[in-house]
Amino acid sequence: MLRDELSYFVQTAKIKLDGQPFSFDNHEYLEEPYEEIRKHRELILEKAAQMGLSTLELLNAYHGSKYGAYPHGILYLLPSKTDVTEFSKSKAQSIVDENPIISSWIGSSGPDSTNTANIKKIGNSLLYFRGMQSRIGLKTITVDMIVFDEIEEVEDWSLVALAEERMSHIGISDNAGEDIQKITRQSTVHRLSVPSIPGWGIDAYFAGNDEAGIRPSDQRYRMFKCLACNEWNCFEDEFPDCIVIVNDKDEKAIRVCKKCGREISLANPEVRRSAEWVPKEPLQRVRGYHFSQLFSRFVNPYKIINQFNKKHELTTLFNDKLGIPYVDAEARLEIKDLVALETSDPQHNAHPGPCGMGVDQPKDEGGKFHIVIGYRMEKQPCNIIRMTVRTKWQELGDLMKQFNVGRCVIDGQPDQAKAREFARAFPGKVFLCYYAKEQKGAPKWNEGDYIVSVDRTESINNSTRAVHEQKISTPRLDDDVKIFQRHCHNMARKRQVDKDTGSVRQIWVKTGPDHYRHAFNYLYLALPEIGEYVPPRKETDWMHNFKKERNWKTI
Numbered sequence: 293m294l295r296d297e298l299s300y301f302v303q304t305a306k307i308k309l310d311g312q313p314f315s316f317d318n319h320e321y322l323e324e325p326y327e328e329i330r331k332h333r334e335l336i337l338e339k340a341a342q343m344g345l346s347t348l349e350l351l352n353a354y355h356g357s358k359y360g361a362y363p364h365g366i367l368y369l370l371p372s373k374t375d376v377t378e379f380s381k382s383k384a385q386s387i388v389d390e391n392p393i394i395s396s397w398i399g400s401s402g403p404d405s406t407n408t409a410n411i412k413k414i415g416n417s418l419l420y421f422r423g424m425q426s427r428i429g430l431k432t433i434t435v436d437m438i439v440f441d442e443i444e445e446v447e448d449w450s451l452v453a454l455a456e457e458r459m460s461h462i463g464i465s466d467n468a469g470e471d472i473q474k475i476t477r478q479s480t481v482h483r484l485s486v487p488s489i490p491g492w493g494i495d496a497y498f499a500g501n502d503e504a505g506i507r508p509s510d511q512r513y514r515m516f517k518c519l520a521c522n523e524w525n526c527f528e529d530e531f532p533d534c535i536v537i538v539n540d541k542d543e544k545a546i547r548v549c550k551k552c553g554r555e556i557s558l559a560n561p562e563v564r565r566s567a568e569w570v571p572k573e574p575l576q577r578v579r580g581y582h583f584s585q586l587f588s589r590f591v592n593p594y595k596i597i598n599q600f601n602k603k604h605e606l607t608t609l610f611n612d613k614l615g616i617p618y619v620d621a622e623a624r625l626e627i628k629d630l631v632a633l634e635t636s637d638p639q640h641n642a643h644p645g646p647c648g649m650g651v652d653q654p655k656d657e658g659g660k661f662h663i664v665i666g667y668r669m670e671k672q673p674c675n676i677i678r679m680t681v682r683t684k685w686q687e688l689g690d691l692m693k694q695f696n697v698g699r700c701v702i703d704g705q706p707d708q709a710k711a712r713e714f715a716r717a718f719p720g721k722v723f724l725c726y727y728a729k730e731q732k733g734a735p736k737w738n739e740g741d742y743i744v745s746v747d748r749t750e751s752i753n754n755s756t757r758a759v760h761e762q763k764i765s766t767p768r769l770d771d772d773v774k775i776f777q778r779h780c781h782n783m784a785r786k787r788q789v790d791k792d793t794g795s796v797r798q799i800w801v802k803t804g805p806d807h808y809r810h811a812f813n814y815l816y817l818a819l820p821e822i823g824e825y826v827p828p829r830k831e832t833d834w835m836h837n838f839k840k841e842r843n844w845k846t847i
């Protein structure tokens with residue numbers, strides 16, 4: 293072991309954390325990550341809350357900067373500016389304050405002070421704490437490592453992509469243009485977070501996401517050996533069967549072996565020390581670890597199983613305590629929910645109406661408009677008869693006429709000017725939709741400006757509920773319906789905590805392309821504003837019967 297190795301340093305330098313001397317005792321699961329943290333270009337930590345992993349990243353940042361592992365610097369990204377302030381002032385600073393050896397490495401603050409709360413100078417390296425959602429001038433910043441901490445809290449996934457895009461420019465400095473490629477190739481990325489939605493956020497990096505083009509990590513899970521029968525157990529895989537209640541009165545439960553059913557006690561040092569990290573995908577290049585409170589000795593397994601049995605806040609249980617991504621049934625549309633809406637009718641090319649139309653604008657000019665058209669009938673609030681794509685504004689006008697559209701809702705962004713022009717061409721029929729964050733209650737229709745504003749979460753909740761209650765029908769399966777179903781599946785609802793106020797709200801995030809989902813949501817907004825479609829009376833049948841009757845009478 294060498295002095296420039298992190299795990300040697302933390303064990304020999306009398307490091308203290310929250311008043312306690314640093315030790316791997318009872319935290320054996322951290323030993324390998326401390327040893328491996330510098331050996332991989334990409335590291336993914338999918339974790340339960342309170343597992344000591346931000347501390348690992350900070351100690352690595354301080355020690356690595358001091359011993360030349362990151363000569364240019366480190367960029368430590370948190371979701372928002374508030375997170376940055378809180379994190380750098382409390383967590384990052386308290387490690388420094390508690391450990392004189394670390395504080396001795398940190399440059400003194402002079403007039404040109406680089407040691408403001410959000411930048412620390414360690415040796416010749418700079419450690420920057422920044423928010424992912426703020427625009428940061430990275431033009432002249434050169435770093436060797438980026439840490440994305442709690443990326444799950446970022447509302448818009450494209451912001452993470454943006455931060456990574458910035459990273460590809462990180463090598464740029466005023467006079468070293470030719471070093472860009474070299475530095476970019478060598479830079480290290482760490483991502484750590486509590487998960488939320490399967491295949492999204494940290495879980496996309498840990499387990500892979502084909503649609504986003506992200507390859508999975510090697511997915512290391514902690515395996516515990518049963519000392520009675522030698523079977524290896526992964527508690528996350530076996531949950532909830534890995535916990536057995538012994539006594540409700542004393543809130544006592546034990547972890548058990550899946551094979552012999554005997555206790556696997558974390559109080560036994562041999563159990564803790566013989567546990568191993570085992571990759572599920574050993575051939576993957578990216579190193580990934582999965583951390584769960586199931587293997588923390590300090591978490592009472594009774595509390596976990598009791599919460600599970602009572603179905604109390606399951607999302608919190610899975611995400612924060614087990615480190616497992618989880619979405620409950622109301623918070624996402626499954627493909628089977630959408631297949632249940634299919635009728636035997638093909639798509640329509642025209643309709644007498646009145647119809648409603650929802651349009652999702654393309655991101656760039658010349659891109660695809662996604663359009664969903666339907667009508668309502670008594671007791672059937674939304675019958676979708678057409679879903680299609682177009683590329684020109686003019687073609688939207690053609691559809692307005694072919695389907696006798698009484699109300700069209702189109703998103704106000706990104707081409708607001710063209711959308712207004714389109715609305716003016718069909719006065720009183722086309723409304724631009726703006727999603728508002730905190731607007732409770734019914735949508736607000738502004739007839740003067742042809743604008744409708746609606747709470748985003750609430751309106752998507754409403755149309756989601758309508759699908760679950762099967763109040764919607766769609767044409768029979770074809771290519772467009774298939775894409776529609778996929779787009780509808782590609783949104784999921786998650787909790788978001790406002791760090792400033794502490795309030796918790798729900799937000800819908802996209803987990804893949806979701807254009808038809810928004811077009812459908814706009815249609816669902818439009819339909820209550822128009823009259824019901826009344827099918828023509830079946831005159832031919834009636835005439836036929838009438839004639840038959842007359843003939844019979846004349847005979």
Ligand SMILES: [Zn+2]
Nearest residue numbers: 518521549552
């Ligand atoms: Zn066993």
